[in-house]
Amino acid sequence: MADLFDNQTPEEPARNRPLADRLRPTMLAEVIGQEQVLGPEAPLGAMLAAGSLGSLILWGPPGVGKTTIARLLADASDLHFVQISAIFTGVADLKKVFEAARIRARNGQGTLLFVDEIHRFNKAQQDGFLPYMEDGTILLVGATTENPSFELNAALLSRAQVLVLERLSPADLERLAQRAEKELGRKLPLSGTARDQLIGMADGDGRALLNLIEQVSAWKVDAPLEPTALGNRLMRRAAKYDKSGEEHYNLISALHKSVRGSDADAALYWFARMLEGGEDPRFLARRITRMAVEDVGLADPQAQALCLQAWETYERLGSPEGELALAQAVAYLALAPKSNAIYVAYKAARKMARDTGSMMPPKHILNAPTGMMKDQGYGAGYAYDHDAEDGFSGQNYFPEDIKRPVLYAPVERGFERELKKRLDWFVKKRAERGGN
Incomplete structure (x- = not known):
């Protein structure tokens, strides 16, 4: 049953194999792009040079070489390569994979287990990998298009290094197109601008570019196609965008x-x-x-x-x-002019409200609808601002045991410049009239 997961299939005739498969690199040096991971001083290059390859999570968009790199790492490390997908693999299947890896380990053969879409496994399933990683039964290489810090549990992340793979640049895709033309034995029937358009349609995805090239190379045309003609024959790929991710x-x-x-x-x-x-x-x-x-x-x-x-x-x-x-x-x-002064003041006011608990307002600003409340001093000494000079009494409105804070500090931009003038005037008048 383990052979089911080893992807050991007879070689198809070259003419029937997709172009992306025919151009799959046979060594890490042939991988296009990802120098930040594969270069001599980069993480994978350093690991391989030191002979200390550990479990990895390859995080990146589709079509940038995650599967290819995993397969080549197995070759470079003399490990048996096993590939599974989290979408199609259940707990029973995983047990068979782990048992087959144990048998190989007893026979002196290590296993690199490549798990595509590893984020599709739930947290309990992810925990199932841990004992086999810890005892060396498998070297795990997981591939994901989702942020591992959100989708993978902490225990798994603590045992694997996350490597970020980047979308292929236009220069990388052009190199890939040239490699495809060499394999096909002919140039693509495109003008220079149409060629640039084709590379743009791939949107950083090498596999997508090779699929597009296969379509274009099959066309029978009398002259190189221009961008309009190319656009009429090919649909632009939808932008990679997950509305919930x-x-x-x-x-x-x-x-x-x-x-x-x-x-x-x-x-x-x-x-x-x-x-x-x-x-x-x-x-x-x-x-x-x-x-x-x-x-x-x-x-x-x-x-x-x-x-x-x-x-x-x-x-x-x-x-x-x-x-x-x-x-x-x-x-x-x-x-527009920018100010977050109210945003800052609001957050400070909320914190102050939490810190001061249930402190009462000063009695002079409380209503006194009953005689008992009047006897308690509610409303005593309240100054009606409309009757005051300049319509401003300068009274205190904070709880009596609180030192007056400064929460709102307008900036010298836009309309807040005018508000700052008003605020400064009130501060001055409040000081003159004995307010806190």
Whole structure:
């Protein structure tokens, strides 16, 4: 039964094998890209040079060489390579894999167990690997497209080094295209600009590029195709975007920080990236409104109103017309003066409220609807501000045992510059009139 997981299948005729399989590297030096992991001074290069390869988690997007690197590590370390997928493997199957590895270990042969989509195993299943990793029965190499710190349990992560693989650059993909042309024995029937477009369609995924090249190389054309003709023949791949996963949070973070950094172009780009990935515009409308409150604040009091208007416009127009109103709000926020003074003041006020517990307001600002309350001093000495000079009494409104704090500190930007003038005036008057 163990052979089921060893992927030992007879060699197919070369002409029937997919191009991606025919071009699979036979040694680590042939892997395109990932120098940050495979270079002489990089983690894997150093491990192999020292003969100290340990269990690994390869984290990266699809089509960047995770499976290939795992297979080549087994070859380089003289380990028996076994590949399974967490999607199709159950507990009973894992037991058979571990038992076969034990038998090999008794015969002096180590096992590199490659687990594709390892994040699909639940936490209890992940724990099942630990004893076999610890006693050396297997050297685990897991592959995942999801953030291991979210998807893998701490015990497994403590026993494996996480290596981050990156999407292939356009230069990497061009090298791969040239290698494909050499294998095919002919150049792709594309103009230079169409070739660049093809590489862009792969979106950093080497396997996707080779699949596209197989399609293009089969076409019978009289002259190299231009971008328009290529676009008509090939559908652009959907952008990699998981609306509930890490990419969702990465992109909304990029959008928010671009707005905060007053970069309208970057903010519009990340806004568009999320829409192209299928994000719900209502989610974006809510987050854009939050940005107005958190990062623009009272430096531009119109920002929040404009965001709410854009949100309402989207609800009335729907997609795609309503998305333009949201884009308008994004640009406005990016270019608006910024202040988080209210955000900081609100957090400080909440902390102060927790720390001071149930302290009573000063009695002079309490109502006294009953005689007993009047006898207790409720409302005694209250100064009605409208009757005071300049409409300001300067009385204390904090609990009597609290030293007056400074929670709100307006910045010298936008409308808050005017608010700061008002605040400074009140501080001066309060000091003159004996308020705390």
